[in-house]
Amino acid sequence: MDLSELIRDLPDGAVLTDPDLTERYRQDWARDPAAVEPLAVVRATSTADVQTVLRWATTHRVPVVPRGAGSGLSGGATAVAGGIVLTTERMRAITVDPVTRTAVAQPGLLNAEVKRAVAAHGLWYPPDPSSFEICSIGGNAATNAGGLCCVKYGVTSDYVLGMEVVLADGSAVRLGGPRLKDSAGLSLTKLFVGSEGTLGVITELTLRLIPAQPAQSTVVASFATLDAASAAILAITRELRPAMLEFMDRVAINAVEDALNMGLDRNAEALLIARSDAPGSYAGREAELMLQACTEAGAVEAFHTDDAAEGEAFTAARRFAIPAVERLGDLLLEDVGVPLPKLPDLVTGIARIARHRNVTVSVIAHAGDGNTHPLIVYNPADAAQTERAQSAFGEIMELAIALGGTITGEHGVGRLKKPWLPDQLGPEVMALTERIKRALDPDGILNPGAIL
Amino acid sequence: MDLSELIRDLPDGAVLTDPDLTERYRQDWARDPAAVEPLAVVRATSTADVQTVLRWATTHRVPVVPRGAGSGLSGGATAVAGGIVLTTERMRAITVDPVTRTAVAQPGLLNAEVKRAVAAHGLWYPPDPSSFEICSIGGNAATNAGGLCCVKYGVTSDYVLGMEVVLADGSAVRLGGPRLKDSAGLSLTKLFVGSEGTLGVITELTLRLIPAQPAQSTVVASFATLDAASAAILAITRELRPAMLEFMDRVAINAVEDALNMGLDRNAEALLIARSDAPGSYAGREAELMLQACTEAGAVEAFHTDDAAEGEAFTAARRFAIPAVERLGDLLLEDVGVPLPKLPDLVTGIARIARHRNVTVSVIAHAGDGNTHPLIVYNPADAAQTERAQSAFGEIMELAIALGGTITGEHGVGRLKKPWLPDQLGPEVMALTERIKRALDPDGILNPGAIL
Numbered sequence: 001m002d003l004s005e006l007i008r009d010l011p012d013g014a015v016l017t018d019p020d021l022t023e024r025y026r027q028d029w030a031r032d033p034a035a036v037e038p039l040a041v042v043r044a045t046s047t048a049d050v051q052t053v054l055r056w057a058t059t060h061r062v063p064v065v066p067r068g069a070g071s072g073l074s075g076g077a078t079a080v081a082g083g084i085v086l087t088t089e090r091m092r093a094i095t096v097d098p099v100t101r102t103a104v105a106q107p108g109l110l111n112a113e114v115k116r117a118v119a120a121h122g123l124w125y126p127p128d129p130s131s132f133e134i135c136s137i138g139g140n141a142a143t144n145a146g147g148l149c150c151v152k153y154g155v156t157s158d159y160v161l162g163m164e165v166v167l168a169d170g171s172a173v174r175l176g177g178p179r180l181k182d183s184a185g186l187s188l189t190k191l192f193v194g195s196e197g198t199l200g201v202i203t204e205l206t207l208r209l210i211p212a213q214p215a216q217s218t219v220v221a222s223f224a225t226l227d228a229a230s231a232a233i234l235a236i237t238r239e240l241r242p243a244m245l246e247f248m249d250r251v252a253i254n255a256v257e258d259a260l261n262m263g264l265d266r267n268a269e270a271l272l273i274a275r276s277d278a279p280g281s282y283a284g285r286e287a288e289l290m291l292q293a294c295t296e297a298g299a300v301e302a303f304h305t306d307d308a309a310e311g312e313a314f315t316a317a318r319r320f321a322i323p324a325v326e327r328l329g330d331l332l333l334e335d336v337g338v339p340l341p342k343l344p345d346l347v348t349g350i351a352r353i354a355r356h357r358n359v360t361v362s363v364i365a366h367a368g369d370g371n372t373h374p375l376i377v378y379n380p381a382d383a384a385q386t387e388r389a390q391s392a393f394g395e396i397m398e399l400a401i402a403l404g405g406t407i408t409g410e411h412g413v414g415r416l417k418k419p420w421l422p423d424q425l426g427p428e429v430m431a432l433t434e435r436i437k438r439a440l441d442p443d444g445i446l447n448p449g450a451i452l
Numbered sequence: 453m454d455l456s457e458l459i460r461d462l463p464d465g466a467v468l469t470d471p472d473l474t475e476r477y478r479q480d481w482a483r484d485p486a487a488v489e490p491l492a493v494v495r496a497t498s499t500a501d502v503q504t505v506l507r508w509a510t511t512h513r514v515p516v517v518p519r520g521a522g523s524g525l526s527g528g529a530t531a532v533a534g535g536i537v538l539t540t541e542r543m544r545a546i547t548v549d550p551v552t553r554t555a556v557a558q559p560g561l562l563n564a565e566v567k568r569a570v571a572a573h574g575l576w577y578p579p580d581p582s583s584f585e586i587c588s589i590g591g592n593a594a595t596n597a598g599g600l601c602c603v604k605y606g607v608t609s610d611y612v613l614g615m616e617v618v619l620a621d622g623s624a625v626r627l628g629g630p631r632l633k634d635s636a637g638l639s640l641t642k643l644f645v646g647s648e649g650t651l652g653v654i655t656e657l658t659l660r661l662i663p664a665q666p667a668q669s670t671v672v673a674s675f676a677t678l679d680a681a682s683a684a685i686l687a688i689t690r691e692l693r694p695a696m697l698e699f700m701d702r703v704a705i706n707a708v709e710d711a712l713n714m715g716l717d718r719n720a721e722a723l724l725i726a727r728s729d730a731p732g733s734y735a736g737r738e739a740e741l742m743l744q745a746c747t748e749a750g751a752v753e754a755f756h757t758d759d760a761a762e763g764e765a766f767t768a769a770r771r772f773a774i775p776a777v778e779r780l781g782d783l784l785l786e787d788v789g790v791p792l793p794k795l796p797d798l799v800t801g802i803a804r805i806a807r808h809r810n811v812t813v814s815v816i817a818h819a820g821d822g823n824t825h826p827l828i829v830y831n832p833a834d835a836a837q838t839e840r841a842q843s844a845f846g847e848i849m850e851l852a853i854a855l856g857g858t859i860t861g862e863h864g865v866g867r868l869k870k871p872w873l874p875d876q877l878g879p880e881v882m883a884l885t886e887r888i889k890r891a892l893d894p895d896g897i898l899n900p901g902a903i904l
Contacts, residue, residue: 099686100791100822122691146633155633157642158610173880178791180821181598181607181861183646184869184876185903186885190609190642194635211693234551239574241663282732339552339630369632370552409633417636424636428625432892433638439891440884451637 001062001082003040009052016041025067025085030333030416032075038065041085047164047172047203053086054201054445055170063448066197068107068139071131073333074414076143076196076450083448086201088138096121101209102161102178107138107202111145114207123209126153129410130319138202144194146410148244148315151237151368152277153210155410157193162206165192167199168441178206191436196412197447199440215243215275216283218311221294221302222253222268229270230344232297233367236274236290237340243277245368246318249347252362252375255324256317264317265301272367273314321364325375328360332376332393338405340370349399350374357392359385371409394420413451421451453491453514453534461504468493477519477537482785482868484527490517493537499616499624499655505538506653506897507622515900518649520559520591523583525785526866528595528648528902535900538653540590548573553661554613554630559590559654563597566659575661578605581862582771590654596646598862600696600767603689603820604729605662607862609645614658617644619651620893630658643888648864649899651892667695667727668735670763673746673754674705674720681722682796684749685819688726688742689792695729697820698770701799704814704827707776708769716769717753724819725766773816777827780812784828784845787869790857792822801851802826809844811837823861846872865903873903 007015016022017040027035039062044050057064063083070077070087079085091106094114098121105114111132114125128147129135135145141163146155162176176182176189192199223229229247236242248256248271257264264271272294276286287304294302305311325331338346347363354361354376365372374396378389397407397420407413407420422430430452437444437452459467468474469492479487491514496502509516515535522529522539531537543558546566550573557566563584566577580599581587587597593615598607614628628634628641644651675681681699688694700708700723709716716723724746728738739756746754757763777783790798799815806813806828817824826848830841849859849872859865859872874882882904889896889904 098690099793101689102791144635144639146635150633154606154610157639158606167884171880173884174878175881177856177858179789179823179858179861181602181789181818181823182858183596183598183787183860183862183864184858185865185873185881186651186888187596187609187642187646188881188884188888190639190645191888193642194639199638211691237553238550239663278732278734279730280732280734280737282730282734285732335635337631337633339554341551366633371631371633404629406629406631406634406636408635409631410635412635413637421637426626428623429627429637429640432619432625432640435891436638436640436643436888439887 001039001060006056010042010049011045014043014045014049025087026079028070028072028075028077030073030075030414032078032415034415035078036081038079038085039082041087043087043090045090047166050086050166050201050203051170051172053084054166054168057084057445058169058443061443061445063445065447066201068136068142069110069134071135072139072143072414073411074408075416076412076414078415080449091203098123100178103207103209105137105205105207107136107205109137111135111137111140118209119212122212124212125159125207125209127156127159137205141193141202141205142196143412146366146371148246148366150366151245152241152243157190159208160189160193160205161208162189163192163202164204165200165202168443168446172203176206180208196414196450198437198451199446213277215277215311217276217287217304217306218314219274219287219290219294219302219304220314221272221299222265223270223298224268224300226269226344226347228298229272232272232294232299233343234340235293235297237368240286240289242274242290242368244275246273247365247367248318248321249363251360252321252325252364255328255362256321259324259327260317260320262317268300273318275311322375325362325377329377330380332378332389334374334393334396335408335411336374336396336400336405337371337409338400338403342403342405343367343370345403346372346400350396353392353395353399357388359389359392361392398423415449418451453512455492458508462494462501463497466495466497466501477539478531480522480524480527480529482525482527482866484530484867486867487530488533490531490537491534493539495539495542497542499618502538502618502653502655503622503624505536506618506620509536509897510621510895513895513897515897517899518653520588520594521562521586523587524591524595524866525863526860527868528864528866530867532901543655550575552630555659555661557589557657557659559588559657561589563587563589563592570661571664574664576664577611577659577661579608579611589657593645593654593657594648595864598823600698600818602818603697604693604695609642611660612641612645612657613660614641615644615654616656617652617654620895620898624655628658632660648866648902650889650903651898665729667729667763669728669739669756669758670766671726671739671742671746671754671756672766673724673751674717675722675750676720676752678721678796678799680750681724684724684746684751685795686792687745687749689820692738692741694726694742694820696727698725699817699819700770700773701815703812704773704777704816707780708773711776711779712769712772714769720752725770727763774827777814777829781829782832784830784841786826786845786848787860787863788826788848788852788857789823789861790852790855794855794857795819795822797855798824798852802848805844805847805851809840811841811844813844850875867901870903
């Protein structure tokens, strides 16, 4: 494929073809083994660049894989044969309007950078994937990313008020705007959120912000049984509005304790970390009520602290669970979610699958919203174990579907979870999805192989 | 058109053709003068009934106008020539699951009935259109309805986690489910919210609930100038999270005072009513801060009350503004929204249009989210005045668009605002909308003439 036209129409250095340079754009964090060397990588600097790429790609029927920071965990940005990887990592402008409580951000900005830019105005952008220091806001929108705060504050979709998106044919459209309420026309903004680059390339986001709500009080509780921890989770979410309600199982507790030496109870089957960001003195009251729920559910040990640094240390420990468990081996990372009452069935079912497949599976969870991250530990040098791990990977998704859940709560389907999507959605919803895909990307050039 | 097959396949009495019986389904509250006697009205009792109607309609290329409670204000449910009006008013089941904090509701239930059913479990469904006692939850989803609480709690779209929807060909699909986080596949649930019956007929909704957050404290402030009131609004939303922040202009204040005799300041140019539902003692603190913002902005009179009945009386007065202004004449009801800093420009611009067209326009607003309801008063017996009122109706939407706003914040486009939609969205977004419409409703039988 002759790239000269594309190179001519883009800024100097925007098109990379040297394999040494394109290598780091070949895969995202999912390390999809199917990834191949791409035809080229384009580092767009503007909406116009993105339009140039898509016009060219439509003319020449070249697949385009949009890519944010490459921190995706489902292979949504796996490079495909003969395709362009189109990264928005250089599109990093942001303007914050404290009066409308909105920010207009380009997609390459990291989530943490958005948070910092708006914090300078006393404002907060809630969605907080654990990877917030390394994931891009464009990728967050493309996957409808979640995080720890979602139990109280909702997901990315709830904070995207508008966007500019470049369609397959290279036309750029503006959807929505800095208005909390807007019923004019179809909800196209929300359709593009979570579309994983299969319908268009997001080049700008208008984000809804709220005044900063600093966490005030943190509860930590350990449990000797999963059932006791589950009872505490349900009691808390039934009555209260925790700003965070996180879960770690015994494997994760021990892995974190190995790494951080915090004095966590190594014998506990479950650890819960909950936070209240209620304003004023009610945070302490809410923490007391959460503590009481844990105690009544049979917590072995439970305490709460109003010390911000101590609370942050426990939150950081929970965020550190994935790297900590990763010290045990390579990970297959799940993202299954179930309706909250099914959480114990999911966790015990996962333990059964782990025993049957003879692999270690550690479960950490955004427990308050039923979104779990089973971490399947394996050694890629051990072919038989790798195969058992992959079997467990599928069986856990099948279990989640059987429990009325989802194969992905916040990471997206990408390529790695695609085989299970029809089992969750059913043939009619898949057909509906394909109708929309065909209407918006008739030539199928946008992220082919992702989702569909 | 021979209806015998349709009558045969539906429950007894489901199909109405007697003009005396169909008359009340001919128009919604917008009283669209273009409404004609429909071919028939079908009162569906189940998803299967809806499927029967759409299969028959597709076979015979008959237009279908979906209808909830008929309280729509944009002519979204105007009966069309040779068409079926398909009402879901008889589909009224609800189940509440306090553990997942979700409700599964059929579309014919009124918003107030949903609120009451979930309140029995200590839960709350936030979206609260002023018409909540008479509007249906299905209609709320179809228009992405808002209300008074949206400034803090968001709109209908933020509370719809899943749905069952019947497509044009009669197939029924289930989208989403009782999960706060779900990134599996396209965000189809959100696409159908706000689609005004043009893409499918919603037959069931899975709604997200939160623990009840009763309003604790109410602030009432009157202002001698619009600028002072605007300054107070911006100061409040900049720092605080009011659970309600409502505005009435001088005409509305006087109309309400004529009707209710509450002692409102008839000389004020603007009245603000704000509420805090912060938990615990912080509500009082938040009310004090809101009061302070009003005073510093130059309020003529301002007070706050923790008395629930008194707070509710002022909220009810605001809700009563439309019927109160209606005593002055028939109303053309607008629903324009602008980014918050443009609110003074919008209100002064509306006053200019009113003077120019020599009609009375009263402005009430969900001020905290920039969504206003200019009420254009006219006498339909006065043809010249009616024409001037209609000119003002269009000019107000054009003004909102020019200010970067929307022609509809929460009522939907329907048929009455359709001529202005391309001015707001632009030709590319209209083309994108038509591509999705054609993909989902290739024969164009679903609510033809609404939105597009």
